[in-house]
Amino acid sequence: MVIILSNSSDEPIYQQIVTQIKAQIMGGELVAGEALPSMRMLAQQLRISVITTKRAYEELERDGFIETITGKGCFVKTQNTDFLREECVRQAEEMLVKACEKARMCGLTLDELKEILELVYGGDQDE
Numbered sequence: 001m002v003i004i005l006s007n008s009s010d011e012p013i014y015q016q017i018v019t020q021i022k023a024q025i026m027g028g029e030l031v032a033g034e035a036l037p038s039m040r041m042l043a044q045q046l047r048i049s050v051i052t053t054k055r056a057y058e059e060l061e062r063d064g065f066i067e068t069i070t071g072k073g074c075f076v077k078t079q080n081t082d083f084l085r086e087e088c089v090r091q092a093e094e095m096l097v098k099a100c101e102k103a104r105m106c107g108l109t110l111d112e113l114k115e116i117l118e119l120v121y122g123g124d125q126d127e
Contacts, residue, residue, distance in 0.1 A: 001030060001037065005046055013048055017056035018063075025065050025076055026088060032078040034064060039074075063087075 003020050005013055018084040024030045037045065045089045046053070055076055060066045067077045 003042075005048070014052045014056040015057070017042075017046075017053065018059050021056070021085065022063070022065055022099060025079065026084050030076045032076050034076045036074040036076065063080055 001021070001024060003017055005016050011019070011124050021030070021036070030036075036042070036057070039050055039057055043050040043053045057066065057068070061068060061074070061103060064083065065077060065079075066074050100113070103116075108116075
């Protein structure tokens, strides 16, 4: 498991950890049943506070991505494919909200934004 933290990011460190672990689970890099590093070990590897890793793991568990087994550690939870898709859709929506805000600031019309989206997405998928 590779996690890269950025001190220049507006995103809090614990959230960077959560985002990257979720992405690795959704991308299949971390599979169901796989053990995560202990909170202490991850904190040492990333040179951050154990409190920060604890907060990240708690959020991941609350969101249904990992489970803690007392005395054994934290493991990637078996995922429901509908749940994973919903999480991906939610993340895409967040990014699109930001893109729409930027487009409005630049004075783009909805049609211009749609055209850009079609180009970026790969054009008409029906052809």
